[in-house]
Amino acid sequence: ETGVTQSPTHLIKTRGQQVTLRCSSQSGHNTVSWYQQALGQGPQFIFQYYREEENGRGNFPPRFSGLQFPNYSSELNVNALELDDSALYLCASSLSTSGGQETQYFGPGTRLLVL
Amino acid sequence: QKEVEQDPGPLSVPEGAIVSLNCTYSNSAFQYFMWYRQYSRKGPELLMYTYSSGNKEDGRFTAQVDKSSKYISLFIRDSQPSDSATYLCAITRPGRQFYFGTGTSLTVIP
Numbered sequence: 001e002t003g004v005t006q007s008p009t010h011l012i013k014t015r016g017q018q019v020t021l022r023c024s025s026q027s028g029h030n031t032v033s034w035y036q037q038a039l040g041q042g043p044q045f046i047f048q049y050y051r052e053e054e055n056g057r058g059n060f061p062p063r064f065s066g067l068q069f070p071n072y073s074s075e076l077n078v079n080a081l082e083l084d085d086s087a088l089y090l091c092a093s094s095l096s097t098s099g100g101q102e103t104q105y106f107g108p109g110t111r112l113l114v115l
Numbered sequence: 116q117k118e119v120e121q122d123p124g125p126l127s128v129p130e131g132a133i134v135s136l137n138c139t140y141s142n143s144a145f146q147y148f149m150w151y152r153q154y155s156r157k158g159p160e161l162l163m164y165t166y167s168s169g170n171k172e173d174g175r176f177t178a179q180v181d182k183s184s185k186y187i188s189l190f191i192r193d194s195q196p197s198d199s200a201t202y203l204c205a206i207t208r209p210g211r212q213f214y215f216g217t218g219t220s221l222t223v224i225p
Contacts, residue, residue: 090159
């Protein structure tokens with residue numbers, strides 16, 4: 001077990017709704033990255049948060065937004081849900097230092113189904 | 116062109132076989148290379164992490180990096196049914212995001 005937790009484990013929403021996913025990072029880690037993993041695909045980078053600031057973003061529209069809190073936990077918010085947003089959403093935590101980012105450890109994911 | 120390409124499989128081998136999983140990448144600036152294992156409906160689990168050319172061994176697993184060819188491999192010796200999972204390669208460089216392959220599905224048959 002990595003110590004990274006995510007909630008909820010499963011979620012069903014309808015098109016147009018909004019969703020908030022939560023992640024608690026591993027103890028000692030200060031960086032959280034979010035990924036979207038469609039069925040049969042590798043994880044796709046959404047964005048990363050470091051010290052409560054967005055620190056890099058993948059090719060996702062602005063309706064995907066996030067937050068990082070002082071305790072390094074994080075939220076992913078998705079507005080105006082579309083059917084294609086159905087996927088496993090993964091949170092990964094890591095430690096970033098002046099020497100760079102160490103490797104990432106994943107939580108179990110939240111499986112989102114949009115109907 | 117994708118940053119990293121992975122042989123998609125699926126791969127099916129008998130128990131005890133040696134398994135070879137492979138990825139290629141496009142940019143020689145990538146410096147860090149990882150292999151993750153993902154069981155069905157679970158998050159990826161880090162198996163190997165390396166940053167130099169050559170081999171790194173951990174039990175039955177060996178990660179190999181050839182920077183001159185931009186080619187990375189994971190070898191599994193004496194494969195077990197519990198090794199049945201999807202294996203993901205990942206690459207990154209300082210200050211940049213992680214890029215993942217599409218994953219190779221492996222089934223080890225008892």
